[in-house]
Amino acid sequence: MKKRLLAVLLACMLAAVSLTGCAGNNTKNNTNGNNNTPTTDDKGSTSKGNGKAIRLVNGKIEIDNQLKSFAAAYKEKTGQEVIIESLGGGVDINGTLKGYLAAGNMPDIFVFGGEGDYQTWKSYMTDLSGESWASQTDFGFKDADGKTVGFPYAVEGYGITYNADVLKKAGVDPKSLVNYDAYKAAFEKIDSMKDELGLTAVCSVAAEAGQMYWSTGNHIFGYYLSAGLKRDDTTYIDMLKEGKVDDQRLGQFADFTKMLFSYSDPTVLISGTYDDQLALWAQGKTAFVTQGNWIDPSLPDYNVKFDCGIAPLAFLKEDTAGVLADCPSWWSVYNEGKNIDACKAFLNDLATSAEGQKALVKDCGMISPYKTCTEVPETPLAVSLKSYIDAGNTYSWQWTKMPEGIAQNATGAVFELYAKGDLGKDEFVKMLSSTIADYVKK
Amino acid sequence: MKTRKINLLFGEIAGIILSIIVLLPFLLVLFNSSKKSADIVISPIKPPTNISQLFTNLGNVINNQNFSYWKSFSSSLIITVVSLALLSLFSGMAAWVLVRNKKKWSSVIFMLFVAAMVIPFQVVMLPLLSTFRSLSSFTGIQFLSSYTGIIFAYLGFGGSMSIFILHGFIKGIPYELEEAAWIDGCSPEGTFFRIIFPLLKPVQMTVLILNGIWIWNDYLLPSLMLGLNGRIKTLPVAVSSFVGSYVKQWDLILTAALLAMIPIIILFAFAQRQIIQGMVEGAIK
């Protein structure tokens, strides 16, 4: 009798153990599938989650210290601890976040870079429309229903950033750099005076696909998608989403890019990273660098004394005098997080309080997307960019709407091959358009 | 006789040159972790001029939030030590049961373990994450980004080979030893722990070294299960996330690499023979 009982017990235990596998799978699949409605989670979390530190994954390593000091001040003010985790230029942010999600280690506030990323993360985002900052900006990220789901923390812009002192000595007026021919003349002139100006090359561009795809495949290519268009004009991005390109426009873009590459420092061009690229320019060894106002906070590190500004990457024969400016990325609140209210309060404080505005504008050298912001930027590139914004002379960042990962997984490599001279102009146009077509088809 | 001497001399010279070439990368790491970033740019080959820079760099790296050496060192240590202890214990237990029961089920289970040694990590890594996620939600025990989970995984992955090695050894232990204990009234678990387990010492050394080197250096499993910037980081993961977050600050990256290598180099200096022997024996089996 006892033996039988024992056998039954043992069998039950083994069954329970082995069932764990099968049953476990089902339950989890269900929870993951249906968790898009975070209401039940919310109730539980507000009662017990208070006082817990919230974790923010920031995609801009440049403002890491500034955010951390704001977080420290915020903790002093409110008692709420905010952990800032910054991922730098070369890191695959989306991949890291996916890893976090898979590992059950998702941050409470996470960064996402626009339309493509939005599609990946939309079921994990909290509706932030009700927040007071949402009505004070035009730059909030809105979903299809017009709900604000992304918190804008800065407007950024880029083009070809120049060393104003060098240009002055060379007799080039940065205001004249609005078309292909102007650039051609300027590059030639500066190239001929290289020794005199103490330059090793005219431009500092980095096109290695593994780490710099975002600069070539997103930023520089972004000019093809937006230059000369009204902010809401989506002609070329719509074509791209269908896998098509405008050959004529892309041809002009290819001409310009080729010229840009040929006047660049060859080592940095094919194997340099963002640091190398920036260092070269910041040490005064090149006149131009293809980056934007985000390099402002790094200028003191290199002891930069010269004046600088941003010029448009005007690749067309016709004049295009505006630079690409937009929100580079937004922050979203993870809807299964344990402390959603604390996250909302933190974002609100950052956007609307005097300290928050000061942190974003003064400390980070960024341009606030908020109309209510009274801080005026001090850093040179922010001032330069602000003049474009004030003049209404900006184009939007349509490239953020490209299919997710296209630069990293596909087009970045084409730019690298072009930079190395493995491709001619026509081959570049052909390969770029077929690569885009293939990527979209998938 | 003379030619032999010349040959030997030639061999010695070759040995010295080859050793230098093989060890050169380590020397370069040491050199360049003792330099400022700017000095590396000027010349990465020159010996450092100021050794104290090494300590400045070490300080910078150890205190760096993305690397946090002591934290990741202790995480690596905890994971490795606990996994090893449990692996040698559990595999020993299982191997003993499998050897001493000559039944159909025991040979089926043993064959299963042997066959599993062929399975590469890549084929199970993706479903492993989903299995562990299910397991966490079912049991309420955190399996991902936790010590429990990663140690559990190392037991699963390390078990096959450990059992295989131990199985071969236990087969060679005469059964009479156990029978004697059995007759003296020793319980089966007593027989194992008091008689068999102590006898396994030499072969356990192989098991510990093989698994220890693997677990300590493993990157893919912890990077997937713990995340690249998770709460718990092992040393390889910490180095990797450090490289990612500091885009090519070579002075600090190399210092971090140095810090990651030092524990093993020290261990190797003390237990050179055992380590080489353990790893070679593991391969031949």
Added chain:
Amino acid sequence: MNTQLKRTFSLIEIIVGLCAMAFALYLDFTGNESSYRGILLAAGLVLIVAGLFILPTKKHRSIVNVLFLLPVLLTFFFTVLNPFILGIFYSLTDWNGIKFTKFVGIGNYITMFQSRDYVYSFLITFLYTILNMIFVNIAAFALALLCTSKVRGRNFYRASFFLPNLIGGIVLGYVWQFIFNKVFTAAIAGSQSMLTDPNLALAAILIVSTWQYAGYIMMIYVTGLQGVPKDIMEASNVDGANWWVALKRIKMPMIANTFTVCMFLTLVNSFKQFDLNLAITNGAPSRILQGKAVLSTEFMALNIYKTAIAKNEYALGQTKAVVFFIILAIVSLTQVSINKRKEVEM
């Protein structure tokens, strides 16, 4: 009396344990997220195990058998067996890492073999594997001859050749990336880094993997060479056979078995190369193939990883992994059959 007490006690333990587990599972099904749920479950399991251990019964030996096997079987089931079977299953679906909606049959396999990057990765992995096998074994055998000769300091050489193998591929990979990008370019002024050229980048990985792995394989050859009986070698010396003939005619045939072991070991390990690949090149640079850009040094293991993690195509990544497994299984079966044939011959 004593056994009776023991029995009652152990039964109580088992029952309490079962209740604890049942309650924990009940909490699970009712959706209670309390943190002690897991602890309760684990405690219940421990109680049951302990109870079974001390339960006085004639079946005690069987219980011990089961309990001794349980930890390994449990971990093995959840980390290897279950994911393995699930993995093969997922490769036939549109799995996205979390859930799947439909079966696609062998659709993933077709997509996979049609994609240029995979076919390229497949071929480059084979090329790398073969080259690496040759280089590592030649280097290792030569080093082994050096280390088994009578040269002074051979123990030091052994240790230093072996050392790289102890350090993880990720750390070494970053160090070598530095060497290729900074040291070599500085040593040969004005040269471009090897890692920017597709062919040289492959050569770079080969250099590092030979450097890292030869010392290990060397030690296996050393063990083999030391197994060659001394009197045979002395006899050949007396016969006046020179060093080269002795090596070719006597030593090498006698350690034929060691050659097989080393060949297969390097074959499998080169094929599975991941850490160095990730840390040195991460697949870069690109190369033009039929008008398309493909990553020139992306081996299969890295290709699988990137497909799933970076490109978020879990089902496709899993499919590639299954093929990866099949290739390795064929290699292992070949090795086993070769060994069997040898045993028969002997």
